[in-house]
Amino acid sequence: MAEVEPDHTAVRVALWRALHVQADPAPHVIEDEVGLRLADPGEGWRERPDMDVEATRRIRASIVARARFVEDVVEEQAGKGVEQYVILGAGLDAFAQRRPELGARLTVFEVEQPGTQAWKRRRLAELGYDLPDWLRFVPVDFEGDWWGQLVAAGLDPGRPAVVAATGVTMYLTLDAITTMFRRVAGLAPGSTLVTTFLRPVDDVEPEQRAQLEVAVRGARAAGTPFLSFFTPEQMLALGRKCGFRDVRHVPAAELAERYFGGREGGAAPSRGEEVMVGST
Secondary structure, three states: OOOOOOOHHHHHHHHHHHHHHHHOOOOOOOOOOHHHHHHOOOOOHHHOHHHOOOOOHHHHHHHHHHHHHHHHHHHHHHHOOOOEEEEEOOOOOOHHHHOHHHHOOOEEEEEEOHHHHHHHHHHHHHOOOOOOOOEEEEEOOOOOOHHHHHHHOOOOOOOOOEEEEOOOHHHOOHHHHHHHHHHHHOOOOOOEEEEEEEOOHHHOOHHHHHHHHHHHHHHHHOOOOOOOOOOHHHHHHHHHHOOOOEEEEEOHHHHHHHHHOOOOOOOOOOOOEEEEEEEO
């Protein structure tokens, strides 16, 4: 299988997570430098314009807050007996390497494009990470029957699961998002979807709009354009339409209070990308 390096967005997210550890005051919302080691960007990576500590403070806060929120949901649901965790668009996600004590209570499915996943598996091996038997890599074509491939890899739709799709919906058409939501909503009762969505540029904080516009232009130039933007009301309506028993918007302000309350430095997540939780 031909390897394909992860796209620039996946690498940037991994570097921002590492930058949080290296540049932001402790205690850290999440401790993750595994993606940095996987990407191996070279010694000067912190000098990149998109790694400017001050300019990226709020987007960095958003990235680590959503990651921590997902892991908190996984831990909570595992405590209730859920034993399946699906990471859609896994990219450089390092849950399996960072949280093996939690992962060992689950079957973890990393779903990603074949070439990118082949690259990641090689890099994990080069760095000396073992691949536990509870971790399953599922290489898929997201334009094809990726759900069937996931089930073939061992996902049991008849048992509850947590499905995470962070940093995914902006790259998908409305039809593709609807299909994904309906698939997850059809899982056994007790299942949970945690997904993020981009708000329209004119719906974010005025001071963050220029940065989001730069990201939109950069994604388009890289050949991975942002296709879908939602207001919270639109995202909740879509979740209900697709069959979730309950849907909840988790605004940036809630994440800020939960993970950044009382912290030095004044960092707080931007509402440019927020979270929806759907339950079956």
